[in-house]
Amino acid sequence: MAELLYLKEAEQVVTVAGASDKPKVGEDLSEIGVIERGSVIVEGEKIAFAGTDADARHYLQKRSGKVKTIEATGKILTPGLVDPHTHLVFAGSREQELTMRLKGKSYMSILQAGGGILSTTKSTRAATADQLAHESRLRLDRFLQHGVTTVEAKSGYGLATDAELKQLRVAQQLNNEHPVDVVSTFMGAHAIPPEWKQDPDGFVQLVAEEMIPQVAAENLAEFCDVFCEEGVFTVAQSQYILEEGKKHGLKPKIHADELVSFGGAELAAKVGAVSADHLLKASPTGIEQMAEAGVIAVLLPGTAFFLMTEPANARAMIEAGVPVALSTDRNPGSSPTESLPFIMNLACLTMKMTPEEVLAASTINAAHAIGRAKDIGSIEAGKNADLVLFDAPNYQTLQYNYAVNRVDTVMKAGKIVVEGGVLLEKTDNQRCSLATED
Ligand SMILES: N=CN[C@@H](CCC(=O)O)C(=O)O
Numbered sequence: 001m002a003e004l005l006y007l008k009e010a011e012q013v014v015t016v017a018g019a020s021d022k023p024k025v026g027e028d029l030s031e032i033g034v035i036e037r038g039s040v041i042v043e044g045e046k047i048a049f050a051g052t053d054a055d056a057r058h059y060l061q062k063r064s065g066k067v068k069t070i071e072a073t074g075k076i077l078t079p080g081l082v083d084p085h086t087h088l089v090f091a092g093s094r095e096q097e098l099t100m101r102l103k104g105k106s107y108m109s110i111l112q113a114g115g116g117i118l119s120t121t122k123s124t125r126a127a128t129a130d131q132l133a134h135e136s137r138l139r140l141d142r143f144l145q146h147g148v149t150t151v152e153a154k155s156g157y158g159l160a161t162d163a164e165l166k167q168l169r170v171a172q173q174l175n176n177e178h179p180v181d182v183v184s185t186f187m188g189a190h191a192i193p194p195e196w197k198q199d200p201d202g203f204v205q206l207v208a209e210e211m212i213p214q215v216a217a218e219n220l221a222e223f224c225d226v227f228c229e230e231g232v233f234t235v236a237q238s239q240y241i242l243e244e245g246k247k248h249g250l251k252p253k254i255h256a257d258e259l260v261s262f263g264g265a266e267l268a269a270k271v272g273a274v275s276a277d278h279l280l281k282a283s284p285t286g287i288e289q290m291a292e293a294g295v296i297a298v299l300l301p302g303t304a305f306f307l308m309t310e311p312a313n314a315r316a317m318i319e320a321g322v323p324v325a326l327s328t329d330r331n332p333g334s335s336p337t338e339s340l341p342f343i344m345n346l347a348c349l350t351m352k353m354t355p356e357e358v359l360a361a362s363t364i365n366a367a368h369a370i371g372r373a374k375d376i377g378s379i380e381a382g383k384n385a386d387l388v389l390f391d392a393p394n395y396q397t398l399q400y401n402y403a404v405n406r407v408d409t410v411m412k413a414g415k416i417v418v419e420g421g422v423l424l425e426k427t428d429n430q431r432c433s434l435a436t437e438d
């Protein structure tokens, strides 16, 4: 019989329970199921019990076998954080772009001059799968140290069939090797590569007719995403790619209305996207249509912060009944961070989301945005034992003491992987010739 793990008497257990079937919307987003002086019991990879400590002791009396106790006094316990939008797998870095942007160049003008996404495409194409895995593993380690136990990862720095497949195979390998679970999204339509600059429709055709079928045949992704934006992919091109993806079993996601209001939110509703992400410039009609269609808004306040622009209108979306989730958007150009807790701070301080809404948006709603809400995103008996102990007396402190990492212990599938804020096993100690510390 497996040893039981008894996480004993946290100041608060933030369960976010009761929303595994549907994401939280409106006022329900603030219902995060806090148990004061709560305890959680883990059996193997799963949560066996969550409740008050008095009830936990009764539960233990009825069970035989060994019990290992972890004292949680002075700390709070939350579900493992879920990051539903990252560009995890890439090579190289782009620090010089910050200086360019500080001197007045825009993110889009850097891309149009062949930098930005296209510069990362160059280094990603040149990197071996081992180099990509090495660089991405370091990022996953940092995610774990920030309490993130599951991430979504997009391709989109290959922009050619082989290079896209290489990125997705690395993501799959990392999912198998690393404690953090990696959920893959195919994003061949992330930018038009230089060799297709004169024939963007030809590239769209390549994505739809060659890349998507191969990704699906190798079972390399669950979702298909498109950068639907002025100067990148039009609404019609995006719709075509997402519909083709659907025919091959890839569920649609969209980078929508990030830089200009472009009809991305409306398209998300039309194609039945699981999520529309960014949405800084989403129109009121688009927001309304997303609410009606149940499209999750994955908001990325770190990207707005790093690009020094106004964030999305989270309050309008919550009031309209759109399910809202939060993410780092971890990528080398517009959001180079693995700190989902800092993104949560930004959601509070720049988008006026409450500490309760922020917690639900980074756990259960984020899990819905990647189709994992049955297994993760809340503390409930039967769910995976992905848990974080924060060194904080209450959950509000996580937003108040901003930009400080208060993660103490992280448990992934019942196994402790971070203790006292320290990663127990560095997954990759080797230096790699091409690796940067990006
Ligand atoms: N906006 C498009 N794609 C990414 C940025 C990618 C990059 O700059 O490398 C994003 O979500 O912000």
Ligand SMILES: [Zn+2]
Pocket: 085, 086, 087, 255, 329, 331
């Ligand atoms: Zn993105």
